[in-house]
Amino acid sequence: MSDQIVTRFAPSPTGYLHIGGARTALFNWLYARGRGGKFLLRIEDTDRERSTPEATAAILKGLDWLGLDYDGEPLSQFARAPRHREVAEAMLAAGRAYKCFATQDEIQAFRDEARADGRSTLYQSPWRDADPSTHPDAPYAVRLKAPRDGETVIRDEVQGEVTIRNDQLDDMVCLRSDGTPTYMLAVVVDDHDMGVTHVIRGDDHLTNAARQIQIYNAMDWAVPVFAHIPLIHGPDGKKLSKRHGAVGLEEYQAMGYPASGMRNYLCRLGWSHGDDEFFTDAQATEWFDLKGIGRSPARLDFKKLENICGQHIAATDDSALLPEIEAFLAAAARPALTEAQRRMLADSLFCLKDRAKTFPDLLEKAHFIFAERPLEIEEKALKNLDPVSRGILKELTVQLQNVSWTRDELEAAANGVAEAHEIGFGKLAGPLRAALAGRAATPSVFDMMLVLGKEESLARIQEQAA
Numbered sequence: 001m002s003d004q005i006v007t008r009f010a011p012s013p014t015g016y017l018h019i020g021g022a023r024t025a026l027f028n029w030l031y032a033r034g035r036g037g038k039f040l041l042r043i044e045d046t047d048r049e050r051s052t053p054e055a056t057a058a059i060l061k062g063l064d065w066l067g068l069d070y071d072g073e074p075l076s077q078f079a080r081a082p083r084h085r086e087v088a089e090a091m092l093a094a095g096r097a098y099k100c101f102a103t104q105d106e107i108q109a110f111r112d113e114a115r116a117d118g119r120s121t122l123y124q125s126p127w128r129d130a131d132p133s134t135h136p137d138a139p140y141a142v143r144l145k146a147p148r149d150g151e152t153v154i155r156d157e158v159q160g161e162v163t164i165r166n167d168q169l170d171d172m173v174c175l176r177s178d179g180t181p182t183y184m185l186a187v188v189v190d191d192h193d194m195g196v197t198h199v200i201r202g203d204d205h206l207t208n209a210a211r212q213i214q215i216y217n218a219m220d221w222a223v224p225v226f227a228h229i230p231l232i233h234g235p236d237g238k239k240l241s242k243r244h245g246a247v248g249l250e251e252y253q254a255m256g257y258p259a260s261g262m263r264n265y266l267c268r269l270g271w272s273h274g275d276d277e278f279f280t281d282a283q284a285t286e287w288f289d290l291k292g293i294g295r296s297p298a299r300l301d302f303k304k305l306e307n308i309c310g311q312h313i314a315a316t317d318d319s320a321l322l323p324e325i326e327a328f329l330a331a332a333a334r335p336a337l338t339e340a341q342r343r344m345l346a347d348s349l350f351c352l353k354d355r356a357k358t359f360p361d362l363l364e365k366a367h368f369i370f371a372e373r374p375l376e377i378e379e380k381a382l383k384n385l386d387p388v389s390r391g392i393l394k395e396l397t398v399q400l401q402n403v404s405w406t407r408d409e410l411e412a413a414a415n416g417v418a419e420a421h422e423i424g425f426g427k428l429a430g431p432l433r434a435a436l437a438g439r440a441a442t443p444s445v446f447d448m449m450l451v452l453g454k455e456e457s458l459a460r461i462q463e464q465a466a
């Protein structure tokens with residue numbers, strides 16, 4: 001047997017891709033990719049009422065944006081129902097499961113009586129040890145012949161050893177009387193057939209693991225390594241919900257967080273490597289392990305997310321950043337860049353990417369590229385354009401006519417004018433910002449002048465000079 005690591009992400013396609021799900025996918029992806037393993041995708045679409053193709057599409061899109069590539073084709077759990085039935089039959093044949101002919105009414109009556117007598121209401125089927133010759137010709141469910149004594153132990157990489165007494169678990173139904181497999185059976189059969197070695201998922205599935213282990217044992221299959229990770233909580237410590245703001249991954253894309261920053265942040269959410277907050281994909285892949293996953297729920301912290309995303313934007317190559325910005329514009333339903341804008345943006349990323357926490361932040365700083373003459377000056381910037389300042393701008397245009405358009409010469413010209421008026425350069429920068437961008441917060445005035453070029457810069461300054 002090969003000892004290759006195989007992990008999987010097994011979302012139910014019933015809505016959008018929750019960021020908790022995205023983090024589960026990320027952990028599985030990192031674990032596999034860091035160990036030369038495989039990362040598989042299984043769509044758990046057995047619930048026909050709630051599963052939709054749109055939800056599946058949203059999951060695929062979300063994983064694609066987050067850069068979590070999976071091996072092979074996604075598997076449909078529903079399509080594998082015949083195989084699930086086959087395994088139920090095999091358990092029957094091996095005497096590890098039995099046919100239960102009890103009707104819903106009979107099960108209910110059993111429970112009512114047990115409750116009245118103060119006994120456990122866990123159903124105990126009279127068919128467990130029935131002689132097959134007594135079987136009626138009627139529909140039946142296939143129930144696991146679960147051990148009645150002893151314990152089932154989950155050796156969880158995050159939660160430690162979790163022990164459940166077998167008398168707390170009933171003989172679970174594996175195949176319903178209409179022939180459809182239950183979720184519990186489907187998960188085990190699929191994980192086994194896919195060769196999954198490590199099941200990393202939300203700790204809301206921890207108790208399911210005990211039941212699933214019983215199915216593995218009934219089939220004499222190797223039990224995978226389990227790692228049940230605590231769920232994500234909102235900043236107030238309560239389970240993350242819509243009340244806290246965005247919970248769908250696509251919303252984060254539309255808000256303009258870069259995928260690399262999201263990966264970094266989601267990875268840190270519940271997992272740690274010393275004090276490291278910012279790291280690259282290569283580092284995350286190398287460092288990620290199950291031991292670093294905490295036992296208590298991580299809290300979503302937008303400040304941290306923004307901080308990490310800002311560092312990723314600053315660290316991304318311009319050539320990689322541009323397509324990401326364009327993908328953001330499309331995701332946020334904002335107008336696409338024209339050819340000229342794309343060129344200008346590419347040329348000015350060097351002065352835009354520092355201190356931008358999100359793509360909208362960066363584009364706000366890029367406003368000077370998109371603005372057209374006559375420039376609209378925002379209220380705050382207008383304050384910098386008093387008559388004295390406009391006079392100084394006029395003088396500056398004269399000085400700038402004669403410089404070759406290099407940073408050194410631009411700086412020398414601006415400093416010369418500031419000195420002549422005995423004002424600090426800061427006093428000149430405000431009016432210049434207003435003239436060049438129409439805004440009070442912009443990249444450095446020299447960066448803007450270099451990007452805009454001589455003709456356009458002078459035209460803008462002249463427009464405000466008096």
Ligand code: GLU
Pocket residue numbers: 009010011012044187200201205
């Ligand atoms: N389909 C389950 C869910 O979306 C995951 C089951 C599993 O990972 O075993 O919560």
